[in-house]
Amino acid sequence: DGDCGIGLKRGADSVLQLISSDVETTDAAIFLGRIISVIETSMDGTSGAIYAIFLNALAAGLRSQSPDSGKKEVTTEVWAKAAKQALEGLGKYTPARPGDRTLVDALEPFIEQLAATNDLKKAAQAAKQGSDATKGMKASLGRSVYVGNEGFKEVPDPGAYGLSEFLTGLAEA
Structure with missing residues (x-):
């Protein structure tokens, strides 16, 4: 029905605007939090809610897997563990x-x-x-x-x- 593509485009455009104008941070969880705020306000419908839930759980997973993520590079392994936690979190809501x-x-x-x-x-x-x-x-x-x-x-x-x-x-x- 076209709604999904419109929502994804709004979200992508908003994230691109954030990236081009945002103050840099070395903390992945903080930066992800900024992206979450943009997603929550720019994407409509169920997919926007699903992305927001997943990304919030991903940010929480990053914090639990790497509490000092702002002080060092977050490895792919840490991202993967956080993503598994986020998928489990998403499963509680859908x-x-x-x-x-x-x-x-x-x-x-x-x-x-x-x-x-x-x-x-x-x-x-x-x-x-x-x-x-x-x-x-x-x-x-x-x-x-x-x-x-x-x-x-x-x-x-x-x-x-x-x-x-x-x-x-x-x-x-």
Whole structure:
């Protein structure tokens, strides 16, 4: 219905504006907190809420995994552990699981692969595979449930696809 793409674009534009104008910080959790504030005010709908919940849990995970994150570089291993905690936190607020045709179909494989390999590129590839797997998948949660089954065979879930594209860009940066 176009709503997902509009929300993702608003969020991305707002984060880009923050990055270009924000005062730098070496503390990953503090910077993530700034991104969370932008996401909470710029992204509408369920996906905005899901991103906000996940990112808040990710920031909490970073603080618990690396309490002195402002004083040293946060390793991929710490990010992976924090992301696993965040996924568990997200699971308390949504029943979405892989196979439901939601952004979780890209998020969970990304986190699992990152935790297993500490390799951001491999994790992004896993997210893409998860997104691609939603093609033809019957939706059991999210807006796609109400839109109908037309086109599901050729098109991945919009939320999973958008997240997969973001994670691919992050891995290539």
